[in-house]
Amino acid sequence: MPLFNAETLAEWLQHLEGLHPSAIDMGLTRVATVRDAMGLKPTFPVLTVAGTNGKGSVCAMLSSMLRASGYKVGTYTSPHLLDYNERVRINMQPAADVDLVESFRAIEQARGDVTLTYFEFGTLAAMRQFIDAGVDVAVMEVGLGGRLDAVNVFDPDVAGVVSIDLDHQSYLGDTREAIGAEKAGIFRAGKPALCADPNPPQSLLDVAEKVGAPLQLVGRDFGFMKEGEGNQWMFWGKHGKHHALPIPALRGSYQMGNATLAIAMLDEIRPLLPVGISDIKRGLLEVEWPARCQVLPGRPQTVLDVAHNPHAARALRLALDQMGYAAKTHAVFGAMSDKDIAGVVSALADRIDHWYLASPQLPRAASVEQLQAAIESVAPQAHTSGFTLVKDAWNAACEQASDNDRILVFGSFYTVAEVMAAQHGSR
Template sequence: MSRFDADTLDAWLTHLEGLHHTEIDMGLARVEAVRAAMGMLPAFPLMTVGGTNGKGSVCAFLSTTLSAAGYRVGTFTSPHLLHYNERIAIDLAPVADEAIVAAFRAIEAARGDISLTYFEFGTLAAMHCFMAAGVDIAVLEVGLGGRLDAVNIFDADVAGVVSIDLDHEAYLGSDREAIGFEKAGIFRRDRPAFCADPNPPQRLIDHAAAVGAPLQLLGRDFGYQREAEGNQWMCWTSEQRRYALPLPALRGAYQLGNAALAIAMLDTLRERLPVSIGQVKRGLLEVEWPGRCQVLPGRPQVVLDVAHNPHAAKALASALDQMGFAANRHAVFGMMADKDIAGVVALLKDRIDHWHLAAPQLPRAATADVLADVIATAAPQATLTRYDSIAAAWQGAVRQAGDNDRILAFGSFYTVAEVLAARGR
């Protein structure tokens, strides 16, 4: 069989988009077979992070802190906002096109007749890049679920589940117990496991016990507390307490829980990869994670957030409440049709006066008319404007907003990405 080959990353990505019969194909057999054919057995420790929301932020905390400690860190996250290379980072910087193309070629040569999804190809490519670069540690973000996600072909030395809520029900189940079981699939026997959800599903706890993973729970085995006065907080684990920590550079009170989980996970590797209190503080102050309650400089205030389910929308609402007064509150809003649009709108409707509605450029997106119908029912006092594109919605919001106003762009990764593109970022 002739093998596909190309010199450019764009050509490879176009090839991968049409390679498999479906975008999502849960299961490990195919990708594990290719991993075995490639002899891909990383010798460095792996940290795997799953959860409904927050897993990307935890990966950012882990990678930034480990980098501050002087370690060479590979980080695999998804999806990307503007460029595919964002998914595969070494030392906090996206890898070059050439490294990803080399990885794709190696996978193509090894896979034989096995068909892989876009995400499975990317997972193997990330590990290929990390092994080629000789990283000291890799931080891996689960794509969907955990048990049957491609990332799970690699055994985590420490695994953390950030949160459990309803999302991707068609693949993961229709309640928190079923979803919690899927998320717990990244736990391994005799290797530290964490859950930072304040109400962990019993099936997650039971699965950890069944596989023999020592599970640590938020509030019981690790936790955090913000100081009543000032801009500091403390974090405690089973090993130690850290006081006078600076508030994370990532906005939102919920980020303290994400940071506490990252610190607790780092503690489990302290004998192999020690991290000092000063390096922890640097990680908190220097961490960046675009599109997660991200406030851009200048006026009017611009907030970007990829929140696309009610759990994330609740956290976003809390963060907006702490941002101070805005004379008029605009939203550039686009969501996927298969998401809980009404649930997201219900949580944010009281924090938005003017809605600028459009569909991101992909078939799964809800139309502006669908969004308008939901908002008109939930918030009849709000003004609605429909546009042909997210870029046009962004431009409309900018024209209307004054210096003392706020523009919130949210609803999906695609919405935020198209706003960034419209801004020339």
């Protein structure tokens, strides 16, 4: 069978989507086989971040602070919002189509009869680009779980777990104990392991002890506290304190916890990549991470957030309360059918005046009827409207909202992405 060989990124992505019979196939054997065939052995430090929520924000903060220190940083995150290139960044800039195509072609030539999923292909392509570009450090976000995620074929020099809660239960287990063990799978013997969940499951502690990873816990080994009356705070950890830090540019009080984990991880990599206090401050002020409690300019206030599980929805609720008054909140909402939709709705139902429901254009998406049933089970008196397309729901919310109202776009990444695409198309 001839090797697939196309010139455009769109053709390659279409090829990858149909290459493996399952979109998700947990396991490291296949991807490790291709890694070895390609000789992908990073000689630079690797920082790996796992967690139910917040891992993308931690990766963004790590990359921003390292970049402020003058290091060449490779960052791998998922999923993307508008363009696949967002997943692979060097010095905060998305990879070029031609470079991704070159990496995909090299993987296709090396894999032989080994089948790879879309995500596994992408993970190998990212590392190949980082090696070819000669980055000083790679910041890698785990896609799903940790132990069997493709990112885990590259040994981390520092591993961080942001949070542990219920999500992807069909793959990771239906308890925090089971999920904690999966996420702790990124820990390595003798390498620093950090957890920012204030109530880590015993399973995570057990895995760290079993593999011999020196584990640091938030509140015990590192943490933060506000300083003075202004918007400054202090980080404290096993290597000392950092005073007069600015509030992170990313909105939401929960971002303080994410920033704390990022700084603690940087402290552990300091012997290899020292980052000064001025660079930490600059990185916190300049960090960008779209659709994480992102407030768009103009009126009515528009908030984009990819909260897609109850844990994230509770954090979103708190962030909305901290944003101040809005006469009404109009919610554009869509979700995947395998998510705890009722749990997400329950966290926000009393903060939303009208729901504009639509299914993202994806086979896994929950139907409008499913969304309505979930809302009615939690909030029988809620006002809902159903639409065929997410952009139609968005347009309806814009028509109904006054200048003193708020429009909240949330649910799956795909819901937010379709609204962002509609916004771009209208400019």
